[in-house]
Amino acid sequence: MRNIAAVLQKELRSYFNSPIAYIVIVLFVGFSSWLFFRSFFMANQASMRLYFTMLPWLFMIFAPLITMRLWAEEKKLNTLELLMTMPLKDWEAVLGKFFASLFLLVVMLLLSLPLALSVSALGNMDWGPVIGGYLGAFLMGAAYLSIGLFVSSLTQNQIVAAIIGFFLCFVMWIVGENIVVFMAPASLAGVLEFLGLGAHFESIGRGVIDSRDLIYYLTVIGFFLFLNVKGVESRKWA
Amino acid sequence: MIEVKGVTKRFGPKVAVDNLSFEVKNGEVLGFLGPNGAGKTTMMRIITCYMPATEGSVTVAGHDTLTESFEVRRHIGYLPESAPLYLDMDITDYLSFVAQVRGIAPSERHEKIRRIAEICGLQNVMGQDIGTLSKGFKQRVGLAQALIHDPDLLILDEPTTGLDPAQIIEMRELIKRIGREKTVILCSHILPEVSATCDRILIINEGKKVASGTPDELATATEGSVTIQAKIYGPEAQVREKIEGMEHVIGCRVVESPPGGPVTFVLKAKPNGDLGREVFKMVVENGFSLSELKAERISLEDVFLQLTTKERSAE
C-alpha cells in the first residue's frame, strides 16, 4: 500500500512538474468541447449522448499519450534499474503508475462537467444516461490506460509506445463493432461481440448498469495489468 | 555478507559472467575491477536482484537473491552505472520518494533527507530539478539515494566517471569514510581509484576471475619477484660481482654510473627474505658505502594489464 502510494505520488509529481499533463488535459478539454458544441447545436437536443459517443475515439488517442512515458522513460533513462532494485514489488509499481494515469483521466472527465451543466441549463436533461455515460467513460478510459501502460512496458521509445498503444486500443474497440462481427465466422461472432470494448460502453451509457459489464471491464483491466507485470519482468528473461 | 557461488550469466550466446565465485566479508571494501565489457555491471545487477543469474547462486546477508529478493534489496544501497535519475523531479521530492519506498517513517523523512544531503554535499541545490544539475551533482544525488536508508551493503558502479579531478578526490574520500562502517563493493576500471579506497581487489576479465587479494599481494604475486634500486659507492665491477653472489638475487642491472658518483643498480630477487637488509649487509661487509636504497613496487597498472592481457592471449 505504502509503495503504491509512493509510486503514485512520484508519477503525479513528474506529470505536473513537466508540461505533459497540462498539454494533454488542455488539448483534451479543448477538443472535446469543440466537437461537442459543434454537433450539439446541429442536433439541437439537451443531451450528452453525442459527447459520450465521441469519447471512446478521443480516449483512444489521449490514453496512450498519458501512459506512453510511464515505463518507456524508465527504460530509456535506466531508472528502471534503480526502481526495481528497491524493496518494491513489481505489481506495486504497476498499480502505482496505473493509478497515476487514472488520476489524469479523472481530472479530464471532471473538467468536462461544465459541459454537462451548461447543457442541463439549456434544456431539460435526463441525468440518468449522463451518470451512466460518465461511469462507462471512466471504465473504458481505465481499460485503455491499462492497455497503454502495458505497451509502454515493452519499449523504451515513447512514440512507439503511443502509436502501438493507440493501435491496440483501436483493435480492442472495433472487434465488437457490427461490421467486424458480421464478417467473422458465426462461432466467433458472440465472443468478439463480448470482447469488444464498445458494446459494454454503450449499454452502460444507456444508464443500465449491469454487473456483467462491470466485470468485463475489470477483467480487461486486470488482464492488461497482469501482462504489464510480465512486461516489467521480461528484463529477467535474457 | 555476500556469497557468490558459480555464477554464470548468458545473454543469448554471449557469456557476460563465467562461473564466478567470490565472497565479501562484513565491513570489507571490495574493489571489483575489470576492463570494459568484463561483466562488472552484469554481476552487480545479479547481486541487486535486477536480473537473475543463468546458473549459480548469490546470497546477501544470508538471503538468497532469487527466493528472498525482497529481503536482499532491503539490505542494499545501489548506485547503478552513470547514476540514472528522474530528471523531471526535484531533489527533495526524489529523495522523499526513495525514503518512502525504503520504509522511513514520515516523521523521520525530513531529518534523514537533511542529513544525507549534508553528507553528500547537496545542501545548496536541494530545490533544483535533477535534470538541471551538473554531472557531479547528479552522481551525488545517486549516492544520496543509495545511502538514505543506512544500508549494510553499498554497491557503487563506477561512481566517479565524468567527474572533475577535485570531485573525484572528494568522492573517494566520501567512499573511504563510508567504507569504515559499511560493506562496500566498488566497481571500476580505474586502478588508482580502487587501490586508494579498497581493502581487497577482485579482478575479472571476460566474465572470469583472474586475480584477487590486497593491493600489495597482487603486486607481488603477479610479478613473482621483488625489485630494489640501490645507489652504491664502489668499483662497479666488484660491487656487481658481490650482488650477483647474493642468495636470492636473480638479476642485476646497472642503470647509471656517473664518474665519481654512486652507481645505480636495479636488483631483482625472489620474494623470500628481506632484500634491502641483505643489500645493506653486503655493502657494509665489503667496505662499500650506500647512498640510497629504494624498493621498487611494480604498479597495479602493470598487474592489471598483465593479468587481463595474459588471459586474452591465452585464448
Ligand SMILES: Nc1ncnc2c1ncn2[C@@H]1O[C@H](COP(=O)(O)OP(=O)(O)OP(=O)(O)O)[C@@H](O)[C@H]1O
Ligand atoms: N542486456 C544485455 N543483453 C545483451 N548483452 C549484454 C546485456 N548486458 C550486458 N551485455 C554484455 O555483457 C558483457 C558484459 O557487460 P557489462 O556491462 O557487465 O560490462 P562492464 O564490466 O560493466 O563494462 P564497463 O566497464 O564498460 O561498464 C558485454 O559484452 C555486454 O555487451
Ligand SMILES: [Mg+2]
Ligand atoms: Mg559497467
